Amino acid sequence: MAISRGRQRDRGADYWPGFVDAMASLLLVIIFLLSVFMLAQFFLSQEISGRDTVLNRLNSQISELTELLALERGNSRDLEETLSVLQANLSGAESERDRLQGLLDTQAGAASSAGGRVAELENTLDSEKRISARALSQVEILNQQISALRRQIGALEAALEASEFRDKESQTKIADLGRRLNVALAARVQELSRYRSDFFGRLRQILSQRSDIRVVGDRFVFQSEVLFSSGSDEINAAGRSEIDKLGEAILELSDQIPEEINWVLRVDGHTDERPVSSASRFRTNWELSAARAISVVRALIDKGVDPKRLVAAGFGEFQPLDDGDTPEAYARNRRIELKLTER
Template sequence: MAGTRLRRRDARTDYWPGFVDAMAALLLVIIFLLTIFVLAQFFLGQQLSGRDTVLNRLNAQISELTELLALERAGTRDLQDTIATLTANLGDAEAERERLAGLLAASSSRASETSGALAALESSLDDERRISQRALSQVELLNQQIAALRRQIGALEDALDASENRDRESQAKIADLGRRLNVALAQRVQELSRYRSDFFGRLREILSQRSDIRVVGDRFVFQSEVLFSSGADTINPEGEAELDKLAEAIKELAVQIPAEINWVLRVDGHTDAQPLSGTGRFRNNWELSAARAISVVRYLISQGVDPERLVAAGFGEYQPLESGDDPQALARNRRIELKLTER
């Protein structure tokens, strides 16, 4: 019996600690929830406070807009009242005008009977006189303005006449300068022609009377065989001897021609129409003619001729002296031409 009571007491004593722990845990949960609730209330209060501030500001703006709208409506009503008043006044004025027009018509019909109508007519006449006077004043002002415009037009016409006179004088001066320039150019051409004739005469003297060196028009012509071998651009010894004489003549000419004449000696290379073989240095007659002209210019420069007075050009077979393909025509077309001309 005693053992049974002891076991029951021990069983009751075992429940209490668990109960205490459960209550403590429940208390902690409640405290945690209360804390979260307080924080949520705090943040919600902050948000509500901010929204109240924004709402108050919006209410204030709505109040200002409401006042402005009320003022605008009041102004609109005033304008409407003013328009109504003006409309009424206009109606009264038109009615008065019609009444006065009726009275004027009646007075006109009784002008010979009433002195009042005569006074009205005299008043109208005075008004017409005043209107006429104003019109005359305006006409006088317009006449003055027209006179001023005429003076300005006259001044412009005088200036235009003076400008035309100056233009005619300028045109005359330009024409005179053109005539002088043409005369000067003609004199230059004549001087250059004279020096060309002297130069060619000197060349005839120093280069003898060879049949393969001749004058054709305003050009001095070397047959290519005098200077070059067939298909080559290297000057042979015989050609160097002839070009030495030519260089001396050019240097003598350079001393004689005045410095104001800007002359050059153009060296033109020409070939016949026979195509070149594919084994040589040159692909076509263009290259051969240009290379020969350049070789002559280089040799003259090496003999002391001023390079500024020399020009090289190649024409290939496209400017023949003679047509045909016989040996004599082909030989005459293979040539080096010298032409004295202005730059």
């Protein structure tokens, strides 16, 4: 009889190792699930932090929005897959809980201890469900942010297209204005050339037919000896008569040229390459050439020519007509040139 009771006690004690193993396995599963969930939470927080950085750099990285959107889609899919795995694990844990609950129901002697563990497992499962719900909420927020980014990209693309269209219109208008301006300028140049020809023709008529007054290119040239004594910037009596004739021609021309043509008569003074005399009040040929040009301009103003239509310039010896060093070459280079041009 004692042997029978001992065998009964032994058979009753055999349940505990299996129960302990099952509980240990369950705890390992729960710990594993918690570890997986913590890792998921860590990666999720890192991902959300990365998203905030991407959003802050949006204004300066518009050219990378397409790649960022693709990356966001991939990350969203990864999160959804992670949530699916967590949900599958939760389903497994719930199944294991149900199985353990069945085992606990068969073990009346360990009801109170098992009930406490079941309650703990249920709390753990509830906590994991709440975490999963938060993860789903974060995924939804990320999806909303992606939608907002898509709308912003659409708006930026529309603005860019509108800007490109306006730019093309502006380019077309600028090209058209340029063509019109070139045509207008060409017409003005031709018109001024016509008046220049008329002006030179008139000068040939009214000025004395002297060899030291001639036309060179688009300039009317006076040899300096016609107007000035050697080394002087004062117009002599003979030169004053020629300047008076020139003034009359300019006044006649002023009445003929339309107001919209902004013309001027440029008076250029030139000397030969020989230095000025030490007795002269001018230190350089440049000063002498400029003073002579100014004297001609003043004489024309005295004759009634509008000062706004006159320009005086001195070139010294640096624009010779003849590079020779003979007296004839020097005489050709000492000159006053008149050029009708636009301002």
